[in-house]
Amino acid sequence: MLTDELHPNSTLIDIPPAFHSSSTGKLFTSCVACGVQLFDEVLPYIIEKAYFRPNLSEKPKTMFEYSICNPCFEDYGAGFSDKSIARLEEFWDLHYKQEERLESFLIKDEINYLDWMERCCLLDLPRSELPMYQVNGLFIGKKMLLEECPWLVSGKAMDEMMQGYSKESKLRTLWFSKKYLNIPEEFQKYLPKV
Numbered sequence: 439m440l441t442d443e444l445h446p447n448s449t450l451i452d453i454p455p456a457f458h459s460s461s462t463g464k465l466f467t468s469c470v471a472c473g474v475q476l477f478d479e480v481l482p483y484i485i486e487k488a489y490f491r492p493n494l495s496e497k498p499k500t501m502f503e504y505s506i507c508n509p510c511f512e513d514y515g516a517g518f519s520d521k522s523i524a525r526l527e528e529f530w531d532l533h534y535k536q537e538e539r540l541e542s543f544l545i546k547d548e549i550n551y552l553d554w555m556e557r558c559c560l561l562d563l564p565r566s567e568l569p570m571y572q573v574n575g576l577f578i579g580k581k582m583l584l585e586e587c588p589w590l591v592s593g594k595a596m597d598e599m600m601q602g603y604s605k606e607s608k609l610r611t612l613w614f615s616k617k618y619l620n621i622p623e624e625f626q627k628y629l630p631k632v
C-alpha cells in the first residue's frame with residue numbers, strides 16, 4: 439500500500455507539525471531500525487504516531503512515534519504470514535474508500551489533508567470519539583507526500599486488523615514494538631494481547 443509507485447497527482451508539501459516528533463518538537467531525522475539519515479535519501483519513508491487518552495475529555499498523549507525507511511518497513515512486513523497479509527488487504531479493500539479520498543483532494547483548490555486526519559480512514563469514526571488512534575504519513579526528504587496518506591486509523595480498526603493476524607504475525611508486531619518503540623509502562627496494558 440505505502441510502497442506502491444507514486445501517483446501522478448501526488449503533491450509534496452512541508453511536513454506539518456502533526457508529523458513532527460512529540461518528544462523533540464522537531465522533524466524525525468533517522469530510521470528507527472537501521473539508523474539511516476532520512477534527508478540524505480531519495481527513498482520514501484514512513485512516520486507513525488500513536489495516541490491514547492483514557493478519557494475523551496483529556497488531551498491525547500503520545501504512546502509511541504517513529505520514522506522508518508522504506509526498505510526496513512518492507513523487511514518488517516516480510517515477517518508477516520501470507521494469510522495475515524491477505525486478511526489485512528481484505529480489510530482495507532472493504533473499508534478504505536480510496537477513490538472518495540483522492541477525489542476530495544483532487545477537486546478542491548485547497549488541500550484538505552488535515553480533514554483526512556479527523557476521522558478513521560477505515561471505520562469513519564471521528565477523532566473526538568477515539569480513546570486510541572494512530573496517524574501515518576509518507577515522506578520524502580523534508581516533504582510529506584499527499585496521495586493516499588496521511589491516514590488516521592482508530593484503535594478499533596487496529597484491533598479488528600490484529601484479530602485477523604496469525605500468531606506468527608502478532609508476535610512479529612510485538613517483537614517490533616519491544617525492539618524499537620520504547621512504549622512507556624503506563625500504556626503497556628492497553629496494547630493488544632498476543
Ligand SMILES: [Zn+2]
Pocket residue numbers: 469470471472473474506507508509510511
Ligand atoms: Zn531503515
